[in-house]
Amino acid sequence: MRVDAAMHPVVTKSSDLRTWLKEPWRSTGLPEAVNRDLMRPKTPWYAEGSKPASGFAGSDPKLARRVLLEEGDLDYVVLLPLTRGMMPNLRREVATAAATNEWLAATWLSPEHNPDGRFKGTIRIVPRSPRDAIVEIERWAGHPHFVQVGVPLATHLPYGRQEYLPVWEAAARHGLPVAVHDDGGGIGIEFPPTCVGYPTTFIEAFSMRPFNAAIQLSSLICEGVFEQVKDLVFVFADGSFDVAGPMLWRLDKDWKAARSDIPWTEHLPSSYLKDHVRFVLQRWDGPGGSDDLAKALDIWNGAELVMYASNYPHWDYLPPQGALADLPGQTRDAIMGGNAAKLYRLNQAAAPEMAEHV
């Protein structure tokens, strides 16, 4: 089984989303679909072979299907659309998330573009508006191809806080993991991308981003969310496996001295990962050399916790062909799809095209 745990589909052009936006938001302002605030090290910003003749890179389901499912020989692709970031008007942000789901269901997940069910979708919600988030989860939970809930990496309150608890309970109740991914910039009301202020260049912003995911993870563990919602799984879908490990060493150590502050965190912080946390492996997650990567994966139980993602169509696209080829076979198989198949309950029989080969 080979699964891409995070691919980022996008509308053909920014205004396309208006088709699925309800009024009055359809007729008013809308942030751009593709954010170009920081200069990426490569122009164009997208992966080679991801741009159709017209429209954004990553906007053509037929092209993505050919590149990932056919040429890339993947069994499933988990689609994780971005939603244009935090907005000053929470109502507009909620409407945008809802429109994103309508759009994904009507296009990429439609019978026309997804006849074999090998595209799986993400229900985008606005967790800082819990009531709306739960409505949105309930709306799509019964859809056969939505397999997880998607939330932004940027927040005003970390995800362990009690305000979010009903949202996580709703996701867990429907067996949907919650995927955390950077939402592509926003229009100005997010906190600075690092805790200490604004980075100057793309490299700083991009390489420091995973620390935010580690902080969200720390919040979830230290606030006892995984003790309160026993079936909850978080997927860190935008890197951070490499920085989460050392943070967990620190948490484990300090927990021995400070556990009486957080008695609801009944077990060693790192012990929650096995049942509650998965990481999407990005190109830079881990040391460079393949021997060292295998060692790092071993230290932090990566064979069980990590899932491959292509990050198509972004510029750092990791093609499935030959990805992680140097890892030991069992570890590679788990990361290239076994772990995702288990998490999202994907099996080969479910894909009609594949059924005849089973």
Add this chain to the structure above:
Amino acid sequence: MPVQATALPATLEIRSFVVGSSADIPPGQRKIINIPGIGEVGVFNIRGEFFAVRNVCPHQGGPMCRGKLTGTTRACFIPGTRPELEYIRDGEILRCPWHAWEFDIRTGEALFGERTRVVVYDVHVEGGEQVPPPDNGEAPGNAEIYPVAVQGGRLVIELGGRRASRMATRSGESADAG
């Protein structure tokens, strides 16, 4: 490096050690004594009950018995909102002064588990005078039974007792720079 409990030499005949008079350590007080062949042991009087703890933290060898006696907390889960905490076991938890690890003074066990424990010994009072608590002015003659405290007996630490045999034998614990 992990601190290994010092095994008693085979020839050592000391099986118990007289600390002194129990009156020397009033409730709420502690005394650190040196026992030949064992080293420093802290003797604590907690509300009239005596405890003895080896003055070596199993973590990095810190002087356990100079640590703070506190309580600890437990979680109260409340559906739909954040959990709250409840303060429990006041005065029964000994925290190492070096890295604040919590130990149950009754068993020596670290509260975080992992089979980590500090060495504790049984303590008892021999002889001495049993005295009722001071008259509180209530009318005599009711059927209430007053607790009896031991005063002035010999405070004896059992060195080969049940608890002493459960010495800290931790391994594989990395050093903590914290």
